[in-house]
Amino acid sequence: MDRIAMADTNRQFVIAELPKGKLGPEHFRMIESGVPSPSDGQVLVRVRYFALDAAMRAWMLGPTYRAALTAGQMMAGTALAEVVHSKAAGLVVGDLVFGETGWQEYSVLSAQQLTKLPQADPVTYLLNVYGTAGLTAYFGLLEVGKVENGDTVIVSAAAGAVGSIVGQIAKIKGCRVVGIAGGKAKCDMLTVDLGFDAAVDYKAGPLFPAVQAASNGGVDVYFDNVGGDFFEAVLFNMKQGGRLVACGAVSAYDTDPSKAPQAVRGVPAWFTARRLTLRGFIVSDFYAGGARERAIAELRGWVESGQLKVREDIVDGFENLPAALIGLLAGNNIGKRLVRAA
Structure with missing residues (x-):
């Protein structure tokens, strides 16, 4: 340098x-x-x-x-x-x-x-990828989402720093991956360049039916960076035992702070019926005992092997x-x- x-x-x-x-x-x-x-x-x-x-x-x-x-x-x-x-x-x-x-x-x-x-x-x-973005994706998906081989994973803000890494790690772990992003160019980048199985363009029409079609039978893990309507659209497409990872809520950030957030309808009954879990986190929750260094080493290995594009x-x-x-x-x-x- x-x-x-x-x-x-x-x-x-x-x-x-x-x-x-x-x-x-x-x-x-x-x-x-x-x-x-x-x-x-x-x-x-x-x-x-x-x-x-x-x-x-x-x-x-x-x-x-x-x-x-x-x-x-x-x-x-x-x-x-x-x-x-x-x-x-x-x-x-x-x-x-x-x-x-x-x-x-x-x-x-x-x-x-x-x-x-x-x-x-x-x-x-x-x-x-070796900093907060990569570590948030890594721990959020693997430790909070408890992703497993064969899971269907959806990630919002999928063309962003965290979302683009989440989707690629999920693919490395043997999952079917759907990204939600805004615009055809971003959606094409997800599927053509980063290897996502499908992408939903939230600007192209109603989210719920698009997520339903793309998830191909339901969602096991939802990595949420957006909240709001995105959370609701995926929530009601979750499979039984699904896990929702609350990483961010960008849809609510750039707004009038005096306005109360809109509640998501039907949450308690749906969580009970589907046995869903929702967990929020910040990345430093997982840094103890050398876990941060081990995660960076694994991320570095994926980058150097070409499995993870930055x-x-x-x-x-x-x-x-x-x-x-x-x-x-x-x-x-x-x-x-x-x-x-x-």
């Missing part, structure tokens, strides 16, 4: 105001400050790539698995960064690290707040962070959306 010279200023994005509807560029403001200096036990890092996720919009709605974001606060987010000044044991200039940097070019963090990363080619895979959507320029997140929420990406800072 080429080294880059340090700048004199540190650009940051703060939340100008919390959105009351869809997120727009007016909700962010760029400011500049001096580049901070590390104290003992800390390092100064310069971000190389920012990772974007739909859940970042949910942080503006209220507390989730993290504290809610507020107006005037620097926009939160994780990134792959390079150490440019170290006062911490175990980290030296040039090391690659992962951490919660926020939306700023330079950040001072303690060694305990950072994960030292290995080399990878391309380096962006450390934020993608899709990335890289936007250039720190100044384009807001537009990149807004586009992600609109479904403009295929695969993991990253912003190259420099």
Whole structure:
């Protein structure tokens, strides 16, 4: 990785105001400050790539698995960064690290707040298939969904970072896989490039009959990244003993937080009749005891053997962070959306 010279200023994005509807560029403001200096036990890092996720919009709605974001606060987010000044044991200039940097070019963090990363080619895979996206797909499908050979698996937002990996892991495990995505181009990519058995274009018509036809007899595992109408359409196509994996609910993120979510009709009776299970999770639930490292090793093996293809959507320029997140929420990406800072 080429080294880059340090700048004199540190650009940051703060939340100008919390959105009351869809997120727009007016909700962010760029400011500049001096580049901070590390104290003992800390390092100064310069971000190389920012990772974007739909859940970042949910942080503006209220507390989730993290504290809610507020107006005037620097926009939160994780990134792959390079150490440019170290006062911490175990980290030296040039090391690659992962951490919660926020939306700023330079950040001072303690060694305990950072994960030292290995080399990878391309380096962006450390934020993608070997990072949160790949691990979320891996643990969500295998540990939460308890997928088995011969299962029919449906995944929503299937052309996105997590969904595209979920479907491919399910194929590796001997499943029949159906992806839900928006538009013919994305659906063709799923079936032609990634090996999904079928794809449902949610923009083409009613979801329930399309899911019913594509599932070919019912669904064993549903990996849900969207919620809302998508959840309902698949729920009532589940087989007896089916497992529903609640990973995300992007359909509810970019909305007015004052409006209560619509309830899914008939849930208790249907769950009872079909003996269904629904479980939510966050990926760090499964990191203990070396499981994270073992998962990365298996993911790496699948990538290197060609069984798992990686899709990335890289936007250039720190100044384009807001537009990149807004586009992600609109479904403009295929695969993991990253912003190259420099």
